[in-house]
Amino acid sequence: MGSYTKGSHLRLLTSHRELLVEQVKNTQCILDNLQINGFICNEDIEIIQRSTTKTDQVRKILELVQSKGEECSAYFMHILHEAYDAYIDLRPWFDDIQYTPLDTISAIPVINTDPISKYCEKLRCELGRDTKFITSYSKSEETPLEDLYMDTQMELLNDRGESLGYLQSLDELLGDQGVFNQQAETIFITGDAGVGKSIVLQKLQNLWSQRELKTRAKFFFKFRCRMFSAFKETDEISLKDLIFKHNCYPDGDLDNEVFTYILRFPETVVFTFDGYDEIQMDSDLDNVPEVVSPEEKTRPLLLLMNLLCGKLLKGSRKILSARSGTEIQSRVIRKKVYLKGFSPEHLKRYTALHFPEMEHRTLVMDQLDANPHLCGLCSIPLFSWIILKSFKHLHSVYDNFELPDSCITLTNVFLLLSEVFLGHSTARPGLLKRSPRCPAETFKAGEQKLSAFARLALQGLERGGLVFSIEEVTSCGLDDEDLQFGFLRPASHYDACGGSATFEFLHETLQAFLAAFSLVLDSKISPESILRFFSKCEYKKSHISCLPCLGKSRPRDKDPFQTNFQFTNLFLCGLLSKPNAALLEHIVPPASLNQKRKTLKSYLSNSVRTHLKGLPRYPSTDIEGFKVHAMPNFLWMLRCIFETNSENVAKMTANGISADYIKIAFCNIYSADCSALNFVLHHRRKHLGVDMDNNNINDYGVKQLRPSFSKMTVVRLCVNQLTDSSIEVLAEELVRHKIIKVLGLYQNYITDVGAKLVAKIIEECPHLKTVKLGCNNITGVGGKYLASAIQKSKSIFDVGMWGNSIGDEGADAFAEALKNHPSLTNLSLSANGITSLGGRSLAKALKQNTSLHIFWLIQNKISDDAASEIADAFKSNSALTHLMLMENELTIHGAKLLSEGLTNNTTLKEVNIKGKCVSEEEQQLFEGDKRLRFR
Ligand SMILES: Nc1ncnc2c1ncn2[C@@H]1O[C@H](COP(=O)(O)OP(=O)(O)OP(=O)(O)O)[C@@H](O)[C@H]1O
Structure with a gap:
């Protein structure tokens, strides 16, 4: 509405009367303000209070303020707007009507006399104060959250751990996107140490305190889980104690109105519980004894369990964070968010926040760019923070921005942080820049x-x-x-x-x-x-x-x-x-250091040996030979071997993998881990297939793996946030070594530029059988490069392109490739925007194809226009066994043509046209034809 004209408030109250009657719950605050400012008198209030129900009272108030005219109506709306928490349900309405108060009206004060909103206000104020800064290593260094916070990669997962896409903003955390269990009430945030779980919660709390979070929650209670283990064994508390004594107390609430309100409207409450992994307990969310009454005192941990399970204060929203690997029954989880830290783009922006001066920023970025391992470490925000702080420190002490070593390990990062701390305290003020200590001196002094x-x-x-x-x-x-x-x-x-x-x-x-x-x-x-x-x-x-x-x-x-x-x-x-x-050696006697090193190395060698022997082996389906599945702490072993920097242990590990293929998919590998993986794998004498699907590897990780690609016959890097720059590295290495058999790149960020490079790999690698490129950003242009390479390949067997957008242009090119192809047996061009035009080309090509057995074309736009061409292909094609055309636009007419076509074909086992265009009755016409399927 924006600008209000004479009489517009009056009209608004009339046209939105029912909404107001329904949403306004608190009448006292309105009456108090109208009376204090002389719009109504005691008698008016008495008349209104004679109505027994709240809705009747609101109706009466509306009649009264409208009868008093435009100014009173305008002030009435101003009260609803200003007493924010008392009328929080009206916020979407105010947004809808684009409410802005008139200057004359906004000059009249509004006091919030509602005890509930006074408490909300106190909560917002305390939460705002507590979340304003990111804690740093000294008070003077504390940075306002808003200056340094960056949204990280927040992936939604289903109960099987499969990706449901990414959250675009924190507002979506509380929304319905990604909910896989409507009955459950706990939103679970997980991720590795230092990835920013606490900071995400802090940001959420801060946004709520500033009223910038899109939620109608009136109450927001934050807790750290470790508090629940800090109670004495005999301590007992109630829900009321938990939120009032251990969080925020409602002043002057003699009638217990706040708690009564919370119990009546639990959906207005959000809890955050940070660090579930820090809880020491033996309880199981499956068998939680019920706490029936919110007033009942019980063991604090039991209280927490009951809240999380929704047995207590049912309807309230809970956000729980824990490090990856902490298991919670899916039954209790409403949705799951997996934090993946900074992407390369985030890291650039985060660096810019630390170094606002262009000159310094460029120097730092140059060093980072030259060191993908360091960038990999920086994808964990905590390490990023330490590294960038250390850059600053180095600059302040030595006037340069250079880190000591090109391959800096995590231990080096923490040594650097310790050096900064010790340097701060042992520094002689004013002399620092002129006489810096070397690291050894700093450690000796401290x-x-x-x-x-x-x-x-x-x-x-x-x-x-x-x-x-x-x-x-x-x-x-x-x-x-x-x-x-x-x-x-x-x-x-x-x-x-x-x-x-x-x-x-x-x-x-x-x-x-x-x-x-x-x-x-x-x-x-x-x-x-x-x-x-x-x-x-x-x-x-x-x-x-x-x-x-x-x-x-x-x-x-x-x-x-x-x-x-x-x-x-x-x-x-x-x-x-x-x-x-x-x-x-400056602080530990060398003999002791040597002895400890020897003991550690021998332990590491032995345990790696035992671990590798115990890995379960299965026949591989990708390549001939056996596959081993890595066990959970294999990744930690790799990390330890890398930190030890022992080439001997690395060599032993690489050659101790007694299989042709290792599966380290879904292992939480992040980009910096690829240095460790490479440190071990590049020692491998025999070739090895490596399945790294569904990790957090990104372009930095692929760069780190470069030397190891010379050993890899299988490279599976599906769902790893790779862009074309990774494909550049892969193309160089795989084409150089020409041993690749399987290349999995499903669900990354590959465009036509990357597709051209993959085409080069297909063309030049004579053993390449399988290429998975589904769910990338490949159009007809990339489709043409790929199809042309596939046409030339004599080894290619299985190609997956599901969920790109190659369209008819790409389909035409694939049709050319299919003609007389010697080896291509499985092909998926599903969900690629292919219409009947492309469908016809493909059908024509099938007439000249003798290799393809399974052809996926589901979720395209192929209609009856292509049906006769497809049916015609059935006559001459004797290779195809399965043609999957589900969710296209084929109707009963198309179905008839296909059915007729099938009478001339004995190889096809299934032609599936399941979709909405053929009714159940129509389907019955084809009951005799078992090969034409509708489901
Ligand atoms: N989104 C972010 N924006 C800016 N800095 C961040 C962000 N996330 C984390 N950091 C930095 O990393 C540090 C560690 O983050 P945080 O404590 O949230 O990690 P965590 O995942 O809770 O770790 P843990 O599991 O060990 O408790 C923060 O103090 C902050 O300096």
């Missing part, structure tokens, strides 16, 4: 403090603790001043259930790093006992099944610290690696 932090971290890890009391901190030899280093920060007040101050490490991965440091630094820790956390990560034989990593095996074995142990082991490998010896 050795004592580093040991103290490391001791504390290890103690925590051993007792399963992430939060430390001040007594624990001081008993390790750390004082108040040491808190300024940045390693530790005060723990959020939600964790301290009323107790005294507590602290936590900047991030759990930093605690894991320091714990590993303690294992190396502490001379009292024997070489054998540095291996203490490996045994906690070993997988019991009974859990080894044929399922891939994200299958039904229980990777966590109920230990909430599993990934922290894995990280500690990884950092131990990194710290004891040869390249880091030069630094470590």
Whole structure:
């Protein structure tokens, strides 16, 4: 509506009367404001309150304000608009009518006297304050969330872990997109350590506090799951305690109106529970004893379980986050979002946020571009943050932007962070730039403090603790001043259930790093006992099944610290690696370092050997030979071997895979892991097929794998966010080595540019049998390149193009390829926008084809116009066994022609034209023809 004319408010109230009567629940706030500002008197209020129901009262109020004229009507609307939470259900209406108050009206104040909205306001205010900054390593460095937050890749998954596409904005998180279980109420966010689960929740909370989240939720309660393990065993709390005592208290709510409202309208409540993996418990969401009453006190964990299962406060929305690998029954999950970190494009934008000055940004970007492994690490936002902060540090200390080594490992990243922390505190003000210390000097100078932090971290890890009391901190030899280093920060007040101050490490991965440091630094820790956390990560034989990593095996074995142990082991490998010896020797006696290194290497070799022997073997369907399925901690083994930098262990691993094919699909591999994979695989003597489908590899990962492509006969990289730049690398390598048999690139971001490169691979690789290119962005142009290459290939057997858009132009080209093709047996051109025009060309080509057995053309636009040509092809074609034409535009007329055509053909087993264009009665006409199918 925008600008309001005389009488327009009056008219609006008349035309939207029913909506207002239905949506306005609180009359008191309206009456209070109308009275305070002299629009109505006591007598008016008494008359209105004589009506017994709320809807009648609203009707009376509407009559009254309209009878008082335009100004009163305008002010009435202004109240509804300003008392935001009291009338939150009207927000879409205000958007619809594009409401803007008149200047004269907006000058009249509105007080929100509704106790519910006063509480909402308090919640918004507290949440806004708590979520304003991204915590950093020192108070002075804290950055406003809005300055550094970037949406990451948020993939929706179904209950089988299959992709349902990506969320475009955080608003969609609470929406219906991707819901696979309407009955369940918990939205599950998962992802690796440091990928940004907490930050996503923080952003969501912050948006809600600013009223920028598209939701009608009036209440938003945030919790960290670790709080539920922090209670004493005997502690009992009720739902009311949980939200009021442990979150936000409703001031002056003597009549308990807020809680009563929450119980009446649970759908107005959103809870976030961050870090479910941090909970130490033995409970199973399947067998949760019911807490019947919201007032009843019970064990806090039980309360949480009941909320998540929807047994308590049914109808409220819950968002739960946990690290990947944490299992929760699908029954409880409404939808699942998997965070995949920064894409290359995100990383560019994130770098720009850190380096607003063009000159610096370019220097940093150049270094990143030259180092795909570093970029791979940067796809995890936490590592990205550390690396970019370190760049800044290097610049401030040494006046340059160069990182020390071209192949920087995760251990190096954390060493750099420690150097920054130690450098901050041991720096002599004003002298820093003129006399920088080298890393060894910085570590030597900070050795004592580093040991103290490391001791504390290890103690925590051993007792399963992430939060430390001040007594624990001081008993390790750390004082108040040491808190300024940045390693530790005060723990959020939600964790301290009323107790005294507590602290936590900047991030759990930093605690894991320091714990590993303690294992190396502490001379009292024997070489054998540095291996203490490996045994906690070993997988019991009974859990080894044929399922891939994200299958039904229980990777966590109920230990909430599993990934922290894995990280500690990884950092131990990194710290004891040869390249880091030069630094470590300044603070650890070389003899001790050597002994520990030897013990670790021999352990690693043995466990890799045992692991590889135990891998289940199956006959491969892609190529001749046997296939092994990697087990969940195979990836961690690879990571450890890479950190150790031991070529011997890598060689042993590569050649110890006693199969022709390894499946590491659905293993949570991200781009930086490809360096580890490559570190091992490039040592392989024999050829190997590698199935890496459904991971998070992207272009950086493919670049890292470059040397290993010389060994690969199968390259499966489906669903990995690859663009044409990956295909460039693949084309160069695969064409150079010419051993490729199977190339899987389904569901990536390949365009015609990439299609041209794939065509080159098809043309020049004489053993290539299978190419899967479905669900990319290939048009007729790319289709032509591919078809022409397929035409020339004598080995190609199976081609999948499902879900591109090659259209009739591409279909014509494929028709040419089909004519007299010697080997192409399976082809899918489904969902490619092919009309009868293309359909006719393909049918004509079939007359001259003797190789194709199965032809998928479903979900195209082929109509009866092509039917006679297809039927004609049946006469002369004697190779085709299955023609799949489901969901095209064929009607009864087409069906008749096809049926007649079939009488001349004995090879076809099925022609399927299932779709909406032939009615059930019409289908009955073909009952005698078993080969023409409609379902
Ligand atoms: N979307 C983002 N935008 C900007 N920075 C981010 C983003 N996500 C994460 N970060 C950076 O990474 C750090 C770690 O993120 P966060 O704590 O959310 O990870 P997490 O997935 O919860 O890790 P964990 O499983 O270990 O708890 C943040 O403190 C922030 O500096």
